[in-house]
Amino acid sequence: xxxxxxxxxxxxxxxxxxxxxxxxxxxxxxxxxxxxxxxxxxxxxxxxxxxxxxxxxxxxxxxxxxxxxxxxxxxxxxxxxxxxxxxxxxxxxxxxxxxxxxxxxxxxxxxxxxxxxxxxxxxxxxxxxxxxxxxxxxxxxxxxxxxxxxxxxxxxxxxxxxxxxxxxxxxxxxxxxxxxxxxxxxxxxxxxxxxxxxxxxxx
Ligand SMILES: C[S@@+](CC[C@H](N)C(=O)[O-])C[C@H]1O[C@@H](n2cnc3c(N)ncnc32)[C@H](O)[C@@H]1O
Numbered sequence: 484x485x486x487x488x489x490x491x492x493x494x495x496x497x498x499x500x501x502x503x504x505x506x507x508x509x510x511x512x513x514x515x516x517x518x519x520x521x522x523x524x525x526x527x528x529x530x531x532x533x534x535x536x537x538x539x540x541x542x543x544x545x546x547x548x549x550x551x552x553x554x555x556x557x558x559x560x561x562x563x564x565x566x567x568x569x570x571x572x573x574x575x576x577x578x579x580x581x582x583x584x585x586x587x588x589x590x591x592x593x594x595x596x597x598x599x600x601x602x603x604x605x606x607x608x609x610x611x612x613x614x615x616x617x618x619x620x621x622x623x624x625x626x627x628x629x630x631x632x633x634x635x636x637x638x639x640x641x642x643x644x645x646x647x648x649x650x651x652x653x654x655x656x657x658x659x660x661x662x663x664x665x666x667x668x669x670x671x672x673x674x675x676x677x678x679x680x681x682x683x684x685x686x
């Protein structure tokens with residue numbers, strides 16, 4: 484694990500116990516609600532929430548899709564501990580610790596991968612996208628949700644601080660996805676500057 488990843492892990496471990504009670508979580512849950520309007524899943528979908536935090540999105544998906552099975556993966560073991568203690572569907576949802584760059588998951592198993600407000604933290608986005616492509620079944624969907632400000636250079640990503648936060652334009656997302664074998668389907672603004680990009684894994 485790089486030093487930056489270790490710093491992120493410590494940061495999120497400390498945030499985890501109060502995560503659901505602080506203002507950003509209210510905004511994140513509004514984003515999850517808007518995201519659902521664009522989600523297309525088979526009846527008995529098997530999905531992954533990458534960078535799942537306390538598991539709010541998977542619990543919401545489980546309500547809306549009664550046959551859905553879900554895995555939440557997060558770098559922070561404290562986030563996973565919170566997610567396990569608040570899991571309302573233990574028969575259908577599991578939460579595991581792991582790094583998005585080397586997921587402890589099998590190939591071609593998920594109908595969809597979700598990723599909300601987490602991609603901006605990744606030091607090696609091409610490696611994460613390769614991993615997303617590996618665990619998705621052919622034709623599966625990747626729902627990437629993160630901020631993008633229109634004043635950014637549309638061809639580049641915006642690095643807010645070295646090793647800190649990176650925000651990707653629609654063009655940068657499409658290019659990164661294509662290099663990993665993920666085809667762009669559409670972009671939608673969910674809330675303010677929060678942009679959903681939908682990809683599918685090539686057949
Ligand atoms: C702002 S929180 C968002 C959590 C959740 N997706 C939500 O919408 O509420 C970002 C999450 O990404 C996780 N994360 C950051 N880097 C990661 C990595 N390399 N692999 C897996 N998870 C990571 C953090 O631990 C944290 O739980």
